[in-house]
Amino acid sequence: MLVEIWSDVVCPWCYIGKRRFEKALERFEHADQVQVRWRSFELDPRAPFRRSGDMAGHLAAKYGLSLGQAQRQLEHMDAMAAGEGLDMALADTKPGNTFAAHRLIHFGYSIDPGTGAATKEALLHAYFVDRVAISEPDELARVAASVGLDGAEVAELLASDRFADQVRSDEREAAELGATGVPFFVFDRSFAVPGAQDPDTLLAILRRAWQRSHPNLEVITGPAAAVCDGDACEVPA
């Protein structure tokens, strides 16, 4: 079974949803037969290299909130993250454009699925826990090195548009599948699940998708079901 998860590296619900999905997968009886593929989705493809100002101020301005309301929203999300064992401090994150980070994830996948997945996790951790400026080539190179990606190749990638097509292809597919936000989970291209659902819900969907791709045999008989049996053949009336 293939589970594809569209997500961005600066999306808190994506990291929270990742932990919840991992919990669901731990409890899933066919986990050893599940392949997970992290797919690219930029929340804001036009995001500047580095956004000025702080998160609370940005949120307040965008939604017409007071700074205090915005701060409380961020703290609420921090608390949700803490519930999943993630030490987020959203007010201190350093958002920016994530296109290069996504190209790096695709580079990881070009090595092997494990490296792709490790690159994704390392980038989320760098952004949310280490509060790293996610657009900075030096920071990206450091994260890439931590998962064993080749330094020279990473430098070349960061200086070029290598894997840009793969990022755009993921994003095109997301749109085709109806994703307008992330995380967006797709099970065997059969079920789509938007949002950071809780582990119980995700586990139930894993089981439902498994059932759909491994259905019980359904026997269909009809009026003209003429068979031979033993050494004789029935002749329908």
Next chain:
Amino acid sequence: MLVEIWSDVVCPWCYIGKRRFEKALERFEHADQVQVRWRSFELDPRAPFRRSGDMAGHLAAKYGLSLGQAQRQLEHMDAMAAGEGLDMALADTKPGNTFAAHRLIHFGYSIDPGTGAATKEALLHAYFVDRVAISEPDELARVAASVGLDGAEVAELLASDRFADQVRSDEREAAELGATGVPFFVFDRSFAVPGAQDPDTLLAILRRAWQRSHPNLEVITGPAAAVCDGDACEVPA
């Protein structure tokens, strides 16, 4: 999509069913993505090498029919076969044990799928249209040569029990899938269809099986579907 068809080479409904399935497949819009695999099923594994007496007499004795009734049953089946373009004359067939014929089909598949399928068709044609004694090594060798199987290898196969395990494995699977007679069609291990159904029915099942293995995306939303969207993230109440 994989369609597996259990059948015997001495089973008239199998040959009729084969033609009906071929007609259905011709009309199926995804025919180029269908892989067909003919699987072994001996109607009578204890059948003697060559059965003495004629078909009508055998049928009459077995079912307590008069010879005339038995002959009419055979003629009725001949007429059904003629409806599918098959020049059968069941009363003149020369039944016998089909184990070696099935081993030959597996040998064909060991070369390539096309040769496996051609061996199956050639054996049915030899038995029903050419009225060949299906157990005779010389006849089997002739049929094998007609589909390009290597003569020396075929001679060795006929003198050994090569591919016996594969025939038995097919038959074990048939039992596990609930087949008690043949033909027995299994679509993607998802739908089982016993009997020589008409082309319209088989086409409908091809479409249903295709639909099941290529379902439309179903979107599942739940109360905790927290997503990030644009550069902001909703916080569920």
